[in-house]
Amino acid sequence: MEDGEAESALGPYRVLDMADESGILCTKIFAALGADVIKVEPPGGDPARRLGPFYRDDANPEKSLHWFTYNLNKRSVTLNIENEAGQALFKRLVKTADFLVECFRPGYLDRLGLGYSELCKVNNRLIHVSVSPFGSGGPYGKFKGSPLVCAAMSGHMFLVGDPDRPPVELATPAAYIQNGVATAAAAMVAFWYRVRTGKGQHVDASVQESFAAQIHPVAMMWKCRGIIAQRGVTGARLAGRPDNRGIFKCRDGYVNCHTTYAGGRAALREWLAAEGMAGDLFNPRWSGFFKGEPVSEEQKACIDALFQAFAIDKTTKQLMHMAQEKGIQVARENTVLDVINDPQLREREYFVRVEHPELGDSILCQGAPYKCDELPWEYRRRAPFIGEHNKEIYQGELGLSPQEMAILLSEGAI
Amino acid sequence: MSEPIVESALDGIRIADFGAGGIDPIATSFLADFGAEVIKVESYTKMDFIRGTELFAGEKREPDNNLVFGRYNQNKFSVLMNLKHPKGVALAKRLVAQSDVVTENFTVGVIQRLGLGYEELVKVKPDIIMLSSSFAGQDGPYRDFRGQGDVIAAMQGIDDITGWPDRGPVSPAGAFCDHYIPWMWATIIIVALECRRRTGKGMFIDGSTFQGCLDVLDTAFADYSVNGRVLTRRGNCHPNAAPHGVYRCAGEERWLAITVFNDSEWRNLCRLAGDPRWTADARFSTVTGRLENSSELDRLMDDWTSTQVAEELMVKLQEAGIAAGVVKNAKDVYEDPQLAYREHFWESAEEGMKPITIEAPSARLSLTPARFRRRFPFMGEHSDYVYHDLLKLSAEEYASLVDEGVIN
Numbered sequence: 001m002e003d004g005e006a007e008s009a010l011g012p013y014r015v016l017d018m019a020d021e022s023g024i025l026c027t028k029i030f031a032a033l034g035a036d037v038i039k040v041e042p043p044g045g046d047p048a049r050r051l052g053p054f055y056r057d058d059a060n061p062e063k064s065l066h067w068f069t070y071n072l073n074k075r076s077v078t079l080n081i082e083n084e085a086g087q088a089l090f091k092r093l094v095k096t097a098d099f100l101v102e103c104f105r106p107g108y109l110d111r112l113g114l115g116y117s118e119l120c121k122v123n124n125r126l127i128h129v130s131v132s133p134f135g136s137g138g139p140y141g142k143f144k145g146s147p148l149v150c151a152a153m154s155g156h157m158f159l160v161g162d163p164d165r166p167p168v169e170l171a172t173p174a175a176y177i178q179n180g181v182a183t184a185a186a187a188m189v190a191f192w193y194r195v196r197t198g199k200g201q202h203v204d205a206s207v208q209e210s211f212a213a214q215i216h217p218v219a220m221m222w223k224c225r226g227i228i229a230q231r232g233v234t235g236a237r238l239a240g241r242p243d244n245r246g247i248f249k250c251r252d253g254y255v256n257c258h259t260t261y262a263g264g265r266a267a268l269r270e271w272l273a274a275e276g277m278a279g280d281l282f283n284p285r286w287s288g289f290f291k292g293e294p295v296s297e298e299q300k301a302c303i304d305a306l307f308q309a310f311a312i313d314k315t316t317k318q319l320m321h322m323a324q325e326k327g328i329q330v331a332r333e334n335t336v337l338d339v340i341n342d343p344q345l346r347e348r349e350y351f352v353r354v355e356h357p358e359l360g361d362s363i364l365c366q367g368a369p370y371k372c373d374e375l376p377w378e379y380r381r382r383a384p385f386i387g388e389h390n391k392e393i394y395q396g397e398l399g400l401s402p403q404e405m406a407i408l409l410s411e412g413a414i
Numbered sequence: 415m416s417e418p419i420v421e422s423a424l425d426g427i428r429i430a431d432f433g434a435g436g437i438d439p440i441a442t443s444f445l446a447d448f449g450a451e452v453i454k455v456e457s458y459t460k461m462d463f464i465r466g467t468e469l470f471a472g473e474k475r476e477p478d479n480n481l482v483f484g485r486y487n488q489n490k491f492s493v494l495m496n497l498k499h500p501k502g503v504a505l506a507k508r509l510v511a512q513s514d515v516v517t518e519n520f521t522v523g524v525i526q527r528l529g530l531g532y533e534e535l536v537k538v539k540p541d542i543i544m545l546s547s548s549f550a551g552q553d554g555p556y557r558d559f560r561g562q563g564d565v566i567a568a569m570q571g572i573d574d575i576t577g578w579p580d581r582g583p584v585s586p587a588g589a590f591c592d593h594y595i596p597w598m599w600a601t602i603i604i605v606a607l608e609c610r611r612r613t614g615k616g617m618f619i620d621g622s623t624f625q626g627c628l629d630v631l632d633t634a635f636a637d638y639s640v641n642g643r644v645l646t647r648r649g650n651c652h653p654n655a656a657p658h659g660v661y662r663c664a665g666e667e668r669w670l671a672i673t674v675f676n677d678s679e680w681r682n683l684c685r686l687a688g689d690p691r692w693t694a695d696a697r698f699s700t701v702t703g704r705l706e707n708s709s710e711l712d713r714l715m716d717d718w719t720s721t722q723v724a725e726e727l728m729v730k731l732q733e734a735g736i737a738a739g740v741v742k743n744a745k746d747v748y749e750d751p752q753l754a755y756r757e758h759f760w761e762s763a764e765e766g767m768k769p770i771t772i773e774a775p776s777a778r779l780s781l782t783p784a785r786f787r788r789r790f791p792f793m794g795e796h797s798d799y800v801y802h803d804l805l806k807l808s809a810e811e812y813a814s815l816v817d818e819g820v821i822n
Contacts, residue, residue: 151671166660184598186775219759
C-alpha cells in the first residue's frame with residue numbers, strides 16, 4: 001500500500017488447491033491476483049508433477065514445466081487425506097480457508113467424510129469448488145475424462161479440422177484450460193455472495209459444459225434451423241454458406257484473410273488489381289457480388305484462388321501491414337515463436353520471466369490479460385517444491401508442535 | 415429440487431454496458447445470469463451489430479428477433495441513448511453515476527472521443543470500475559488494428575497449434591477468444607469490485623483480448639524458453655499417451671475419442687476388444703512402443719472401431735476404466751443427456767415469439783444458481799425504467815429528448 005504500491009486484490013484470502021489440470025488455471029489466476037494459494041499434495045507429490053514437458057527434458061517431479069507454469073506464487077504442504085490424522089489436519093486447514101478447489105472424482109471426498117456437507121460444518125464461509133469432466137451426478141457423472149474426450153463430448157472437436165481428415169483438437173489441453181477460467185468466474189460469483197452475506201456454498205463445475213461454450217451458436221442452429229455444422233479449415237462450416245475467410249500459404253507461413261467480407265470486397269479487388277492479379281473480377285458478372293450480395297461457393301473458390309496466387313510470394317508481415325492500411329482483415333498465422341517475439345506484446349510487457357533460483361535459470365510465463373495499476377497481477381515466487389511449506393504452515397500458522405509434526409510424519413499423514 | 419431462491423449472488427451490482435458483438439456482451443450476460451443489473455446502452459444510430467447478423471428466430475429479420483443476440487444478452491435491460499448527441503452523453507454520465515461498473519469494447523479511442531473516457535467518468539462517479547476490452551490493448555503498435563475473434567486466434571498462435579503436421583493451420587470451430595475471454599473479464603470485474611470494496615477506489619482496466627487468451631497455449635512458452643522447442647500442430651497425438659485420438663465408428667461422420675494413458679488401461683482395452691491377435695503385438699505392450707508405432711496402432715484401432723456404434727463403444731470403454739467420448743455434433747450436444755441433466759440449455763417461452771435457446775453458465779452454485787429471468791431485451795425495452803425510475807426524468811423531459819433524437 002505504501003509508495004503507491006497497490007495491495008493485491010485477493011491478498012486477504014486463502015485457497016486450498018487440490019486441482020489437477022482440469023481446474024488448475026482457476027487457482028493460477030487467484031495466485032496471480034495475490035491470494036494465498038496452498039497446494040495440498042499427497043505425500044510423494046502431486047501427480048501433476050509428472051506432467052511434461054520438463055526443464056531440459058529431465059523427467060524429475062521438481063522440474064515439470066506444467067508445475068512451474070501453473071503453480072507460481074503458491075505454497076505447498078503434503079497431506080494424506082485418506083488417513084485419519086490427515087483428515088483431522090485437513091479440517092484444520094479448511095477452517096482457515098476461503099476457497100477449496102478440487103478435481104477429485106465425484107463422490108470421492110464424500111466417501112472420506114470430507115464432502116461439502118461435512119466441510120461446511122467446519123467452515124460455513126467456505127467456497128468449495130468441485131471440478132469434474134462432466135459434473136457431479138448425471139448419466140456421465142462417473143465417466144473418466146481427458147482433454148480430448150471432453151473436447152469431443154462438448155461438441156467442439158466435431159467442428160475442427162480439414163474436412164477430409166478426422167476431427168482434431170488444439171495441441172494443448174484447451175478444454176481443461178477453458179474450464180479453469182470458467183470456474184474462476186463462477187467461484188468469484190460465489191465469493192461475492194459471501195462478501196454480502198457471509199455464506200459459503202458449493203460450486204459444481206463441468207469441463208464438458210465449460211467447453212461447450214466454444215461451439216455457440218452451433219447447437220442453437222440445430223435447434224432452430226435443423227442444420228448440423230461441419231468442420232472446416234476456418235471453423236464451423238454450413239452447407240451452401242461459405243465462410244468469409246480463408247487461410248492462405250505465403251512465402252514464410254500462413255495468413256488468415258477475410259476475402260469475401262462484404263465491407264472489404266472492393267478494397268480487396270483494388271489490391272489485387274494493383275498487381276494485375278484481379279482476374280475477371282471487373283467483369284459485370286461480379287457486379288452483384290460487389291454490391292454486397294451473399295457469396296456463392298463458386299465465387300468464394302474463385303476469389304480464394306486469386307488471393308492465394310497473390311499471397312504465395314509475399315511474406316506474412318508484408319500482407320498484414322498492406323491489408324491493415326486498406327481496412328482489410330488479414331492476420332498472420334503466428335507460430336508460438338512469433339507470439340513470443342510479437343511487437344505488441346513486447347511493447348505492453350506481457351511476458352514475464354520468473355526466476356528459479358535453485359535452477360539458476362528463469363522460465364518464460366504468460367502475464368496479465370490486462371493493464372491496471374490498481375489490480376496487480378504478479379508473480380513473486382517460483383512454484384513450490386513438494387511440501388516446501390509444511391513447517392511454515394503446520395507449525396508456524398496452525399501452531400502444531402514439533403512432536404505433533406513427528407507423529408503425523410510417522411503416521412504417514414504428511 | 416432445491417430450496418426456493420430468495421436472492422441472486424450479484425444483486426445490487428449495476429453495470430452500464432456500452433459493448434457490442436461477442437466478448438463484452440457475453441461477459442456481462444454471465445454476470446446478469448447471476449443477478450447483476452446490466453443495462454445495455456444502444457441506439458438506432460449505433461446498434462449492436464449482432465442484432466443484424468444472420469440467425470433470426472422465425473422469418474422476420476428484425477433487430478428484436480435475433481437468436482445470437484438473444485444468447486449474448488439474456489437477463490439484460492436495454493435503453494436507447496444516442497451517444498452522438500451531446501445530451502445523450504450527458505444522460506450516459508447520469509447513468510454511470512448510478513452504476514458500479516462500465517464496460518465497453520469500441521475501437522480504441524472512440525469512447526474518449528464520445529466524451530465518455532475514464533477521465534470523464536470518474537468526475538461523475540469517482541469509484542467507477544471501467545473495463546475497456548479491445549483487440550490488443552489501448553496502446554502499442556497494434557492499438558488501431560481491427561480484429562474479429564478469428565484474427566485474434568490467428569495472431570495468438572491458436573490456429574498454428576491446431577490441425578495436422580502435414581497441412582496448414584486450422585481455425586478451431588470459430589472465434590476461439592470470443593468464447594473464452596468473457597469468463598476472464600467476468601472474473602476480473604468481480605475481483606475489481608472486491609478491490610474497490612476494501613480500498614474505496616475504482617479503476618480503469620485496459621483489457622487486451624490478444625493477451626487474455628494466451629493461457630490456452632499452456633506450457634508452450636515455458637518449453638521454448640528452457641528447451642528451445644516450438645510447439646506446433648500434431649493432429650491428435652499426445653507426447654505420452656497412445657492410443658490417443660479419434661476413431662471412426664459405424665455411420666457417417668461418427669467418431670469416438672479414445673485416450674489411453676497407461677499400460678493397465680491398454681490391457682483393459684485389449685480385453686474389451688476380445689484380445690484379437692493385433693493387440694498381442696509386442697510392439698504395443700508398452701507406452702513407448704505404442705508411441706513409436708502409433709500410426710499403425712491408429713489404423714488397427716480404426717479397423718476395430720469402424721463397425722461399432724460410437725455411443726455403445728463409449729459406454730463399454732468407460733465401464734472398462736478408459737476415457738472415451740463420442741465426437742458430438744450439434745444435434746448430439748443439444749440432445750446430450752448429461753447436459754440435459756444439468757439443464758444446460760434454457761428456452762425462452764413467450765407468447766407470440768419463437769423460443770430462444772440460451773446456454774447456462776457451466777458451473778452450478780448450490781445457494782445462488784444462475785437463473786434465466788428474462789429473454790434478451792428488445793431495442794430500448796427498458797428506456798422507461800432507466801429514464802423514469804433511475805434518472806428521474808419527467809414525462810415532458812423524456813418526450814422532448816425523444817423529439818430531439820437523443821432517445822432513439
